[in-house]
Ligand SMILES: Nc1ncnc2c1ncn2[C@@H]1O[C@H](COP(=O)(O)OP(=O)(O)O)[C@@H](O)[C@H]1O
């Protein structure tokens with residue numbers, strides 16, 4: 001049996017198959033139709049379709065011959081700008097067979113290039129504009145130098161909405177014949193928040209357990225504690241039962257292999273869902289922030305999380321006392 005990544009298997013092959021990013025897709029489709037493409041910057045968070053959109057654009061432009069007209073490089077590759085230069089030179093030397101006079105170079109993680117490398121890139125872009133169009137991909141366009149930004153058409157990708165993610169996840173589940181419960185769909189969104197790559201990978205990991213996908217299976221495969229468990233732990237601590245809360249904490253760490261930093265984020269999120277006065281939330285959020293900071297500084301996770309529970313117990317006793 002072959003193992004195939006669903007994120008690849010279900011990667012759109014044409015711009016019209018992309019999920020949302022509607023405004024972006026429309027503009028790219030107009031480029032494909034006009035058979036002309038400017039240099040572009042695709043900026044935005046991971047798993048939102050930047051690489052996919054660039055590949056789809058190339059396919060829509062060149063049809064079957066897209067492979068010969070497209071090159072994908074990663075800027076954070078150690079050889080960096082030299083590889084880019086060499087590739088572009090080869091591109092320029094070999095004329096295209098089709099009617100489109102330029103090829104496309106996708107440069108991923110362009111925001112990781114140093115300022116000097118970006119200056120060199122800018123000169124290369126200018127020199128070979130006739131034969132090569134660049135699609136620069138970045139998480140933050142702000143890290144790209146101004147002279148490059150001003151030569152590129154900007155495209156800002158955003159996380160998919162809850163609904164868009166859900167529709168897509170359900171579609172894949174149906175195609176793969178996996179039993180996905182509504183509660184499982186919600187859990188995938190809770191963990192992935194519109195990062196579609198992560199959502200599809202989580203779905204596949206959960207499906208590999210070979211049973212219906214529920215919130216339990218989702219949180220287990222992604223190494224997150226179940227929000228209900230986190231909430232229960234916090235309630236127990238705030239009810240004054242520190243020892244029991246600490247036991248729950250250990251269970252979560254051992255059972256799910258939850259990372260301390262993830263657990264802190266979950267505690268923070270649940271804090272605002274608790275049915276307690278606003279003023280308590282402010283007070284407790286400060287404590288959570290403290291512990292988060294210490295974890296970042298490299299303190300022991302379990303000790304710090306225990307200390308967090310102790311402080312939850314302590315301060316809620318104080319708050320209750322008036
Ligand atoms: N807008 C989208 N429409 C359809 N599929 C998407 C979209 N965004 C992401 N995906 C899915 O997630 C995977 C990763 O997307 P990718 O384009 O590589 O993300 P990025 O480059 O923004 O990190 C793709 O293989 C595809 O299955």
Ligand SMILES: [Mg+2]
Pocket residue numbers: 050051052108137
């Ligand atoms: Mg990408």
